[in-house]
Amino acid sequence: MAEWVTVCTAGELSPGTSKVVDVDGALIAVFNIEGEFFAIEDVCTHDGGELASGTLIGDQIICPRHGAKFCVRTGEALSAPAYEPTARFPVRVQGGNVQVMDDRWD
Numbered sequence: 810m811a812e813w814v815t816v817c818t819a820g821e822l823s824p825g826t827s828k829v830v831d832v833d834g835a836l837i838a839v840f841n842i843e844g845e846f847f848a849i850e851d852v853c854t855h856d857g858g859e860l861a862s863g864t865l866i867g868d869q870i871i872c873p874r875h876g877a878k879f880c881v882r883t884g885e886a887l888s889a890p891a892y893e894p895t896a897r898f899p900v901r902v903q904g905g906n907v908q909v910m911d912d913r914w915d
């Protein structure tokens with residue numbers, strides 16, 4: 810059964826920024842989009858680029874390797890050369906902390 814993992818305090822993650830955490834070997838990028846938190850796997854489905862180090866525009870992250878765009882809210886691939894979504898994870902704020910869960914294997 811997956812468990813919630815604390816990423817940081819809500820105040821540490823300003824709007825328009827992200828933080829990557831290792832959850833049992835999975836790199837998960839947590840984003841603050843205008844005060845709402847979202848989490849996707851920090852892996853581009855084109856060729857494994859680290860998405861969080863790309864440019865964030867609104868709720869879209871641009872892969873720094875070849876420019877594919879992903880929706881941070883859903884993980885959906887929005888442009889070539891990526892066609893498959895990256896994984897999306899549940900996020901919550903609990904006691905002032907941002908928490909994420911890798912629930913893929915439940």
Ligand code: FES
Pocket residue numbers: 853854855856857858872873874875876877890891
């Ligand atoms: S690795 Fe992300 S677009 Fe190629």
